[in-house]
Amino acid sequence: MLFALMSLFIAMAEAAEIKMFCKCFCGSNSTVFEIPTFDPKPCANCTKQFCLDNVEDGICDGIADATCPSNDFKTACFARDSYKDEIIVDSFLCITVGLVLFAVIRPHFEKWQKNRITRAQYETVSNTE
Structure with missing residues (x-):
């Protein structure tokens, strides 16, 4: 891509x-x-x-x-x-915005992933005795 x-x-x-x-x-x-x-x-x-x-x-x-x-x-x-100048500036802005969004979302994603892994380690206990 x-x-x-x-x-x-x-x-x-x-x-x-x-x-x-x-x-x-x-x-x-x-x-x-x-x-x-x-x-x-x-x-x-x-x-x-x-x-x-x-x-x-x-x-x-x-x-x-x-x-x-x-x-x-x-x-x-x-x-x-020239379109070349516009493409360079637009690419720089898109990459910068993408990196800022990645920096903002990454801590929340890591926290969510850690909680998901922790929950996956638990097993359900059957209630049949």
Whole structure:
């Protein structure tokens, strides 16, 4: 059962749909754009031109106009919201909750088991004399 569950988690992690983002910085201004992931190397698209092509009026002031010189412009590519990350966090939480429940139930279970064994040692006495 555990092997099947782990195989399911591994298969889901392999098929994770990763969302890639490009963060465009110009001085203290910044904005984040989602990068299409159909390209094998989506971070190669995170350039100043990509930011300029995707900027809308007022989203990131200073990127689309002359107030941001090219030496003050930076980009950063990162991934977020992948199913793999969610599976890891959810697995950790399930395992932690399971261990806490086991720690709470175990003393009561051992007491019940000890009483059951003690009762099983007694034999019924027949009332026929």
